[in-house]
Amino acid sequence: MASKDTILIFEAHSDDAVIGMAGMILNIKEIKDIVLITCTIGDTGYSNEEEKTTIVEKRRKESLESDLLLGIKEHIFLDNPCQNLQNDLKNYHQVIEIIRKYRPSQIFTHKSPSKHRDHRNCHDLVTEAWWKASENILPELGDPIRVPILYTFEVTDLFEFPHSIVDIGDITPKLEVLRKFESQMGVLPGIENFVEGLALVRGFQGGFTYGEAFQKSDFMATPIRFAKKT
Template structure:
């Protein structure tokens, strides 16, 4: 069984960026966890930060459940102010050593949203720590993440180095995204996401609907022991 850990700056970024891949992993029997770096507490003008954070955490749990995600974690950083602090590095590294993922998904480094870029920076740094003995405070069970894939949310990936065919899972992705009703009421981006995946399918030739990624590390992406491969 391949273990997968998705790092999402806000509730819904995971579904937008790699919801089809998540559903595909689950269908293949892989274990998937999602980490929400913030709870999106500035994501509404109609609710207080505490209220919208609670709403968005509930929506995230429902969407994750729809996709078959095994576990979710809420790190509750302040929306818009995520940073690569010692505390966050320790928390992410400790979770990596505990969960021991073979594949990690993060936003790509050129995303225009600051929280997305900081999630990328933070997790890449933590993946380095996870396999090194220099951070004993994070636990003794060192773990080297084999594959790191960077997904696109609001800012498209410029140089796509990995394409995943999600044609059989696009409807599951749309159903999961529909649970984020607090955000869809402000901007109905479900169709935009579906259209992006269709565009990626047409332009890459990888399938009818595709998700595109930048590869930071790909030690075991194509190895025989992985059940999740390009085009499978």
């Protein structure tokens, strides 16, 4: 289970992490364990009335199929209502508990600012919990851990000056994963072109063909360690 190679990815909706970072997940071999946490059930993500009663189940199924392609073995669904993810004490404590339980080497979540309220609240919950998980407080939520890095990814709101670009190689496998979210193709028409176009832009900025952009959070300071004079 938890190891030094575990990374936690917190997303608001079931396709966000795929849009933001599937290329990296598919290409980084040294990451052994990825735990994906989806904060909402996706109940408002339907584009025709007939899907209204089946959309939650459908999106869950799409998500699990996507996990198979990405090699994600553990997926936690927090089951908050869509467009109503709250930055409240319950969710905040739940995120602290997850961070302390899995003790990851890196955390990924949504960038800020974002127009979507669920993306914003997911970002705010996770970044604050990242810091609070490091403090010697709330022992009932687990042993404190200072996770060294939190990166943010972009979905449809974009970074102006991203810190980091990852070479994702070929775009085809990422698009194959994206197509698993069939129910969202009507909600986000043209999303496949958007994802490919953005990957070309980010690739150009990084000196590759296709890329993905990330921003290192400065919400918590990064300690600088060096050998001291004796």
